[in-house]
Amino acid sequence: MPTIKEVSELAGVSQATVSRVMNGSDRVTDATRKRVEAAMQRLGYRPNSAAQSLASNRTNAIGMVVSELQGPFYGPMMAGVEDVLRRARKHLIIASGHGEEERERDAIEFLINRQVDGLILLVERIDDAELLRLNERVPVFLINHHVTQLHQRTTWLNNELGGYRATRYLIEHGHQRIACVTGQMWKQDAQERYQGYRRAMQEAGLPIDDDWVIHSFFEFEGGYQAFETLQQRKLDCTAIFASNDEMAFGILEAADNHNVAVPDQLSVIGFDNIYTANYVKPKLTTMNFPMYEMARSSAENALAAVYQKRPIQEVVYEPTLVERQTVRQL
Amino acid sequence: MPTIKEVSELAGVSQATVSRVMNGSDRVTDATRKRVEAAMQRLGYRPNSAAQSLASNRTNAIGMVVSELQGPFYGPMMAGVEDVLRRARKHLIIASGHGEEERERDAIEFLINRQVDGLILLVERIDDAELLRLNERVPVFLINHHVTQLHQRTTWLNNELGGYRATRYLIEHGHQRIACVTGQMWKQDAQERYQGYRRAMQEAGLPIDDDWVIHSFFEFEGGYQAFETLQQRKLDCTAIFASNDEMAFGILEAADNHNVAVPDQLSVIGFDNIYTANYVKPKLTTMNFPMYEMARSSAENALAAVYQKRPIQEVVYEPTLVERQTVRQL
DNA sequence: CTGAAAGCGCTAACAG
């Protein structure tokens, strides 16, 4: 591997000059720049990134923590971040937190040890105070989680509005007895989607029976169980707002097993619009969560703030309705 | 950030000694080791990885190239690699190749520029000669693609056997007129799965009509179109072997649109067992592709070869049948 | 078993 020294010798300039042309910025004559570039070319020179990092105190790498590397939710998030970083020639180092406090923390420390220049976090367990402290050590960018003091660094979805719109859509289709199946209530999004449901119901002057609200968890099984609970309670709800698609799938499956036809006897609306929503039968009506786009926004913010020291702003997306086949007009 | 210097001063030893205790290996008195560790603890010392890399010529990072960061196939692959690397405290740097030659190459170069210690590749477009050349620059580990000269560094699935088993399963269920929808034939797995189909047919003494073989592409749309082609040809096949699940989904959808009942009028078997296979209706019978496990194997091999200089061996997995609801006994 | 010293390859003042 040729070093900067060899390049400088071949080009007949100092190492500093070579460094300058590499980093674009500085004032270098076009002539010398050409000479240096030719030399680099000829030697097949590639900068040693460890040396660059050590000298510049910057690694050109951004760390990202997600709960899981697989699954329809985190995949698009990583893809969005990678696309943006890659274009900017920044490396993406990934670690997963498995949705557990200890492991999320470990993932973060692991990445900080590597001196990443910024940290894009999609975490659920780390509390706000800790996030703030973290941000003192390395610029932190949050996706799908907001912390007031860090709001400029946040990209989030208006979940409350999503819950509202979903419920409202059901109401507009003539439903009045609407059940709500929530995710784990310590998760911001679960909480907010539920609030949106409440607002829509209240605004429409519909009662909210606590029996209609099933606190469950964001998984297929969570939806499945919730449906069975609902059945046991013998409520004649005509529609269910499931706080995410996986739960909606569980509900669909359970309904099928109980010979409840969707959407004829029961309407179901989900949330997230994961790509599978299009594969199930009937196809799931749901709220779109623009994961890829949001991830891109967050990554762009990270680049701007970290490498260009530009001020950045909070980015908020709105969930939109995706009409498919699981909601029927009453 | 405290440096090794400060630690050494506090502990009253040389930097070399601190370095030794950090890297475990060397002979250090228990007493001094304790002193050093205490000092590290007290200072909250964390080694600067860039400095380590520069001095040791090793980055403790492994690069991974996948086609996409999203999707049911690559997700588990990344998850498997990350789990293994993380446990070994090695960083995972990810880049996507988007299944295009130029971009795959760019992804690889991008990672090599960072001096990753090894490269785990899940690529399709880079040819064998290039892979070999690459391996001179950095240890390369291949998943789902075999190159004879690199076979010890390879983890792959016996796709031919999978195609054989899938087809055989259909035959055992009384099917004789079996169509095969392949993926892009320049992909090794598409090629091999197709060969497996042929072997099973021949072995059973069944004719293979070229009209029954549709060369398509590994996507939903590919399956959808293939089904329509099959319809146009007015063949009365009773079963279809789809070379991957996404295509099988497309076939299911197309069949539904044409009022062909699965499995009553048509049996379908897929390949990969992506997690969605369990969500569609009817649930897809398919061949299991142990992506997560294979990724783990590959990562373990990478660790062994790169960091422990241990000899490694090729790892081959066998696809197994997952019986669900899309194949019926004739 | 431990210390001294020489870099690893690059960047970043500071001069000129």
Place this chain on the structure above:
DNA sequence: CTGTTAGCGCTTTCAG
């Protein structure tokens, strides 16, 4: 616009 000169923080001979 370009060169000189110090390091960045760590590993690794080589002595002792």
